[in-house]
Amino acid sequence: MPTNQGKRGTFARITRALTSLVTLCSGMTPLSEAMTQTDKSGVSRTRWVEFAIEGAIRLLGFSTIGFVLLIFLFLLREGLPIFYEVPLGNLFGTRWYPTFDLFGTLPLILGSILVTVTAIVIALPLGVATAVFVSEIAPHWAREVLKPMIEVLAGIPSVVLGFFGMHFVAPVIRSILGAPTGLTVFAGALILAYMALPTIISVAEDALDTVPKSYRDAGLAMGATQWQTIWKVVVPAARSGILMAVMLGMGRAIGETMAVMMVTGNAARVPLSLDSLFRPARTMTATIAAEMGEVAQGSTHYHALFGIGIILFLLTFLINLTAASAIFHKRRRGGLR
Amino acid sequence: MIDRFVAQRLGFALLILTALVVIMPILFVVGIIVAWGASAVNWEFLSAMPSDGMKAGGIFPTIIGTLLLMLGTAMASIPVGVGGAIYLAEYARDTWLTRAIRLAIVNLAGIPSVVYGLFGLGLFVLFLQFGTSIAAGALTLAIMTIPVIISTAEEALRAVPTEFRTIIASLGGTRWQGIQRVVLPQALPGIITGIILGLLRAAGETAPILFTVAAFYLPRLPQSPFDPTMALPYHLYVISTQVPGMPLEVQYGTALVLLTLVLSMNLVATVIRSYFRRRRQW
Numbered sequence: 001m002p003t004n005q006g007k008r009g010t011f012a013r014i015t016r017a018l019t020s021l022v023t024l025c026s027g028m029t030p031l032s033e034a035m036t037q038t039d040k041s042g043v044s045r046t047r048w049v050e051f052a053i054e055g056a057i058r059l060l061g062f063s064t065i066g067f068v069l070l071i072f073l074f075l076l077r078e079g080l081p082i083f084y085e086v087p088l089g090n091l092f093g094t095r096w097y098p099t100f101d102l103f104g105t106l107p108l109i110l111g112s113i114l115v116t117v118t119a120i121v122i123a124l125p126l127g128v129a130t131a132v133f134v135s136e137i138a139p140h141w142a143r144e145v146l147k148p149m150i151e152v153l154a155g156i157p158s159v160v161l162g163f164f165g166m167h168f169v170a171p172v173i174r175s176i177l178g179a180p181t182g183l184t185v186f187a188g189a190l191i192l193a194y195m196a197l198p199t200i201i202s203v204a205e206d207a208l209d210t211v212p213k214s215y216r217d218a219g220l221a222m223g224a225t226q227w228q229t230i231w232k233v234v235v236p237a238a239r240s241g242i243l244m245a246v247m248l249g250m251g252r253a254i255g256e257t258m259a260v261m262m263v264t265g266n267a268a269r270v271p272l273s274l275d276s277l278f279r280p281a282r283t284m285t286a287t288i289a290a291e292m293g294e295v296a297q298g299s300t301h302y303h304a305l306f307g308i309g310i311i312l313f314l315l316t317f318l319i320n321l322t323a324a325s326a327i328f329h330k331r332r333r334g335g336l337r
Numbered sequence: 338m339i340d341r342f343v344a345q346r347l348g349f350a351l352l353i354l355t356a357l358v359v360i361m362p363i364l365f366v367v368g369i370i371v372a373w374g375a376s377a378v379n380w381e382f383l384s385a386m387p388s389d390g391m392k393a394g395g396i397f398p399t400i401i402g403t404l405l406l407m408l409g410t411a412m413a414s415i416p417v418g419v420g421g422a423i424y425l426a427e428y429a430r431d432t433w434l435t436r437a438i439r440l441a442i443v444n445l446a447g448i449p450s451v452v453y454g455l456f457g458l459g460l461f462v463l464f465l466q467f468g469t470s471i472a473a474g475a476l477t478l479a480i481m482t483i484p485v486i487i488s489t490a491e492e493a494l495r496a497v498p499t500e501f502r503t504i505i506a507s508l509g510g511t512r513w514q515g516i517q518r519v520v521l522p523q524a525l526p527g528i529i530t531g532i533i534l535g536l537l538r539a540a541g542e543t544a545p546i547l548f549t550v551a552a553f554y555l556p557r558l559p560q561s562p563f564d565p566t567m568a569l570p571y572h573l574y575v576i577s578t579q580v581p582g583m584p585l586e587v588q589y590g591t592a593l594v595l596l597t598l599v600l601s602m603n604l605v606a607t608v609i610r611s612y613f614r615r616r617r618q619w
Contacts, residue, residue, distance in 0.1 A: 046511060053513045054428065060417050061424025062434075064441040064487065067480050071448065074459035129355040137349060138356075148607060149360045155603040156366065157541025158450075159570045160592050163577050164366050167585075197359060227345035248447075255449025257544040258570075262578060285451045285544070292455070292548050297463065309455040313448060320447040324440055 079306030118189035127200030154198035162262030183265035196249035207241020247323035261286035377590025402566035409475025418486025426494035446484040474550030485535035493527025526613035
């Protein structure tokens with residue numbers, strides 16, 4: 001690393017670095033030739049290119065931290081005013097009627113939690129069972145069919161799933177329940193469960209794959225059936241990974257917007273009893289998406305929606321932090337490999 | 338107590354059943370949309386401007402809008418994503434800073450799409466005064482796509498054996514020469530797969546473009562990056578929830594076009610990956 005370059009102007013440094021980058025890239029010097037350039041200019045050119053490129057790449061690597069900070073900064077900038085424009089009692093009250101200056105976020109937060117938890121309750125058994133099937137007992141061909149299918153599911157845009165939910169899932173639920181509308185928490189949770197499934201399945205499957213074969217052999221050698229070995233040995237050994245799968249699936253579900261907005265019915269009321277499952281509810285994400293288009297920039301309502309954005313950001317940050325700490329923990333321990 | 342081998346039989350049957358419960362709805366969704374949308378999709382539907390309050394005509398501007406958005410997203414996210422991946426795979430040591438970068442990536446990937454929309458509105462549309470425009474939307478989508486590209490590209494780079502790098506070093510090559518001429522080309526199929534997967538996610542997203550790009554009804558093509566545009570996923574949302582009396586056929590047709598776009602990209606990514614995995618020598 002050259003150390004005596006600091007005296008020159010930054011502009012000159014950048015220009016030189018760029019010129020050498022261009023010459024190297026466009027010249028397409030064969031590798032051997034570039035390496036055997038021993039004359040002074042050749043060496044310094046290579047070194048300069050190396051220096052400039054390493055700097056640029058380092059910058060790109062660090063940029064992700066910048067993006068997270070930038071996102072948080074702009075959410076705060078537009079959202080913080082709500083905390084002194086509206087008293088806290090109103091802000092965490094039970095009624096969200098922005099036209100009457102009632103900004104109670106409680107029904108929205110509870111709505112999000114109810115939809116997410118229901119979705120995970122549906123997705124967890126399905127996801128873990130499918131992961132066990134794929135990683136432990138499925139024949140090769142079944143795996144070759146299942147995995148692309150799950151990738152297809154991961155690729156279907158949420159607005160398409162929401163569209164399908166509106167036209168199929170909701171009417172079916174309505175006719176089964178005889179309820180006035182099928183656009184309910186349950187319909188939304190069902191769609192969300194399928195949206196969280198690809199994440200849950202792939203992370204859980206990875207976790208099962210890292211369980212050493214010797215664990216399974218030991219279980220079988222003790223006279224346990226394969227079924228017993230899977231549930232008493234392999235799955236418990238992979239539990240931290242499965243927990244991570246659930247966390248990531250939950251993060252995906254709580255942040256989902258379009259499908260939820262189209263399917264859950266969007267009634268901002270506090271879900272109190274179990275039958276709220278079969279009533280409409282409204283989530284934080286859907287509130288932002290539905291109302292942001294019609295508010296005046298800089299109004300209290302506008303700040304309130306950004307405030308909900310801050311809550312969502314912090315919530316998903318927390319969930320992902322938990323999931324990530326599981327990854328780092330595993331890495332430090334050396335995992336099960 | 339039932340015999341444990343019978344229990345195993347029952348258990349396996351149950352697992353097969355769950356796998357079916359997982360994949361049948363996928364087939365059902367795709368099947369229904371193809372079956373009901375196919376009759377609406379013809380050349381006119383794809384190439385004509387919408388008319389009669391979107392109830393007739395085609396969806397041409399929405400397709401162009403989505404393609405332009407993807408182009409912009411690709412231009413902004415590929416350099417940052419691939420560069421970031423090269424840094425993490427080739428340069429970064431295991432320091433607290435590297436760990437912070439990884440944490441940032443995990444979190445970027447987990448931020449709800451609608452929060453990206455808020456951010457795009459705050460930074461690009463209002464603060465930088467792009468207005469609701471393709472540029473604002475593409476940059477918002479790009480930041481959302483970057484973590485996907487970084488993590489898949491890093492995995493592809495890490496899959497290239499360490500020996501390749503040591504050999505370059507032993508020949509007197511610098512680290513960048515090794516990356517540029519050996520590691521990157523070897524990892525390219527994996528990187529391209531990651532880029533396609535990231536872009537296809539961006540193509541189907543609605544929430545980030547709700548307040549940054551989308552025009553409700555704009556039957557003309559955008560003239561500059563700072564023009565608003567219609568886009569396929571937003572259009573599907575609009576015609577299925579906001580416009581009363583919309584013919585069902587048009588809705589299913591639009592859903593089919595969006596689904597086809599996204600799934601064909603998915604297919605391309607899968608084909609590239611499996612083709613090169615089979616051809617790989619190491």
